[in-house]
Amino acid sequence: xxxxxxxxxxxxxxxxxxxxxxxxxxxxxxxxxxxxxxxxxxxxxxxxxxxxxxxxxxxxxxxxxxxxxxxxxxxxxxxxxxxxxxxxxxxxxxxxxxxxxxxxxxxxxxxxxxxxxxxxxxxxxxxxxxxxxxxxxxxxxxxxxxxxxxxxxxxxxxxxxxxxxxxxxxxxxxxxxxxxxxxxxxxxxxxxxxxxxxxxxxxxxxxxxxxxxxxxxxxxxxxxxxxxxxxxxxxxxxxxxxxxxxxxxxxxxxxxxxxxxxxxxxxxxxxxxxxxxxxxx
Amino acid sequence: xxxxxxxxxxxxxxxxxxxxxxxxxxxxxxxxxxxxxxxxxxxxxxxxxxxxxxxxxxxxxxxxxxxxxxxxxxxxxxxxxxxxxxxxxxxxxxxxxxxxxxxxxxxxxxxxxxxxxxxxxxxxxxxxxxxxxxxxxxxxxxxxxxxxxxxxxxxxxxxxxxxxxxxxxxxxxxxxxxxxxxxxxxxxxxxxxxxxxxxxxxxxxxxxxxxxxxxxxxxxxxxxxxxxxxxxxxxxxxxxxxxxxxxxxxxxxxxxxxxxxxxxxxxxxxxxxxxxxxxxx
Numbered sequence: 001x002x003x004x005x006x007x008x009x010x011x012x013x014x015x016x017x018x019x020x021x022x023x024x025x026x027x028x029x030x031x032x033x034x035x036x037x038x039x040x041x042x043x044x045x046x047x048x049x050x051x052x053x054x055x056x057x058x059x060x061x062x063x064x065x066x067x068x069x070x071x072x073x074x075x076x077x078x079x080x081x082x083x084x085x086x087x088x089x090x091x092x093x094x095x096x097x098x099x100x101x102x103x104x105x106x107x108x109x110x111x112x113x114x115x116x117x118x119x120x121x122x123x124x125x126x127x128x129x130x131x132x133x134x135x136x137x138x139x140x141x142x143x144x145x146x147x148x149x150x151x152x153x154x155x156x157x158x159x160x161x162x163x164x165x166x167x168x169x170x171x172x173x174x175x176x177x178x179x180x181x182x183x184x185x186x187x188x189x190x191x192x193x194x195x196x197x198x199x200x201x202x203x204x205x206x207x208x209x210x211x212x213x214x215x216x217x218x219x220x221x222x223x224x225x226x227x228x229x230x231x232x233x234x235x236x237x238x239x240x241x242x243x244x245x246x247x248x249x250x251x252x253x254x255x256x257x258x259x260x261x262x263x264x265x266x267x268x269x270x271x272x273x274x275x276x277x278x279x280x281x
Numbered sequence: 282x283x284x285x286x287x288x289x290x291x292x293x294x295x296x297x298x299x300x301x302x303x304x305x306x307x308x309x310x311x312x313x314x315x316x317x318x319x320x321x322x323x324x325x326x327x328x329x330x331x332x333x334x335x336x337x338x339x340x341x342x343x344x345x346x347x348x349x350x351x352x353x354x355x356x357x358x359x360x361x362x363x364x365x366x367x368x369x370x371x372x373x374x375x376x377x378x379x380x381x382x383x384x385x386x387x388x389x390x391x392x393x394x395x396x397x398x399x400x401x402x403x404x405x406x407x408x409x410x411x412x413x414x415x416x417x418x419x420x421x422x423x424x425x426x427x428x429x430x431x432x433x434x435x436x437x438x439x440x441x442x443x444x445x446x447x448x449x450x451x452x453x454x455x456x457x458x459x460x461x462x463x464x465x466x467x468x469x470x471x472x473x474x475x476x477x478x479x480x481x482x483x484x485x486x487x488x489x490x491x492x493x494x495x496x497x498x499x500x501x502x503x504x505x506x507x508x509x510x511x512x513x514x515x516x517x518x519x520x521x522x523x524x525x526x527x528x529x530x531x532x533x534x535x536x537x538x539x540x541x542x543x544x545x546x547x548x549x550x551x552x553x554x555x556x557x558x559x560x561x562x
Binding site: 134137 | 414445
């Protein structure tokens with residue numbers, strides 16, 4: 001396994017692989033890898049001749065008051081995990097090389113980036129789309145792997161790839177969860193003691209919502225209310241949003257039918273967690 | 282020579298060429314080709330195994346009150362010219378295929394797009410950057426050719442390519458002019474009678490400015506004033522802007538030194554013309 005910092009070297013390696021007819025699977029991450037990332041890497045390993053994991057805590061997707069500085073980092077641990085699981089290359093660029101002085105170009109995916117997390121994190125998805133476009137151009141993967149936990153992010157990437165005619169397949173894999181249902185996230189590291197216990201209420205509330213819908217509830221307002229009621233029982237919890245939306249447009253639905261996405265963002269004390277559930281009726 | 286309308290087919294052809302190790306030169310145009318375009322195609326022919334000319338009047342780069350509908354089009358003539366000069370493929374996509382329903386993704390190059398033509402044509406360079414990003418992703422050229430007449434456009438493309446790590450070389454070739462100095466442009470077709478004669482004042486004023494600078498004038502204000510005075514003698518002329526800027530940042534210079542760009546946009550009656558001159562001291 002190689003750790004590559006230079007964009008030029010990374011592109012040259014990719015070119016070499018392509019010329020040999022080898023396929024490249026990319027798992028873009030911000031590092032501090034967990035079982036969710038590892039499931040993506042395993043899938044990439046299965047489906048490609050070569051696996052690249054990018055590790056880059058992307059400043060462009062953090063708001064000015066967000067946790068860019070304290071976002072957890074541990075390259076040693078990450079590279080051990082990547083090596084064990086069969087990664088060929090870790091691409092680990094510097095901030096200066098990704099956003100040099102005079103950097104001015106951004107990719108804007110409109111509409112769906114204004115909803116859900118886009119409301120509370122303006123500019124977030126612009127930063128995500130931009131860095132992913134850059135990574136795609138540097139690494140030129142055949143397939144890129146994302147987790148369903150970041151459902152909206154995956155939709156934004158898919159839209160960008162389609163609209164800008166990028167030659168990359170986007171593969172979205174199921175959310176990996178802790179035993180109590182908490183969706184894996186590098187930010188779970190922030191959760192200590194009771195907060196960590198409280199955090200499982202997100203999944204609990206989603207499961208309860210699913211049960212309500214299975215029992216026949218079709219009014220999104222009522223299901224949302226049940227979710228809010230459950231989550232609000234935890235003193236540490238502050239709800240950012242709970243919505244039931246169309247999984248393609250991310251627009252709120254008036255009635256639950258066909259396929260819907262229940263999406264939520266909740267602060268457990270200062271830690272913002274997201275989760276979602278795709279429901280087919 | 283083939284005329285290709287489908288993006289999928291175009292990408293497949295490019296893939297085939299790449300796999301054979303053949304280089305691709307792209308000349309992106311809005312059609313109604315003139316000697317300026319042809320000089321780009323000739324250069325592409327000289328430098329590449331395969332030459333693609335794209336013809337697409339890109340709605341995203343026209344403002345709501347601009348000349349999208351009446352922009353001149355003549356595919357028959359264009360394809361004759363392309364064939365004669367040794368084009369391999371004309372890529373001629375439909376608007377629907379380039380901007381299908383629900384299209385939402387745009388490439389924003391900030392800063393330099395707010396200056397010069399960006400001031401009078403808000404959104405123009407966003408449309409340009411977006412369509413060129415799309416064309417690069419569909420056609421995957423090794424080199425793309427642009428004319429210096431659209432100096433700011435070329436700078437925007439270069440910036441986008443660098444910032445987004447696109448794997449394309451951008452080549453900018455000298456402006457081709459009519460006998461009286463008028464820069465070649467598809468929009469020159471709009472100029473009739475006296476307007477056509479008056480239009481040569483742009484080049485005349487640029488030449489006069491160059492002479493002033495050669496004689497030692499270093500004050501951009503005075504040079505600009507001389508240009509404005511000359512152009513204003515024509516009753517048909519209405520100046521949009523005349524500026525002397527740094528060719529990299531496109532910011533106004535306070536003193537003329539090293540390399541500067543004199544850039545101007547002038548309406549001759551209803552036809553907006555642009556021209557520029559790069560000056561080294």
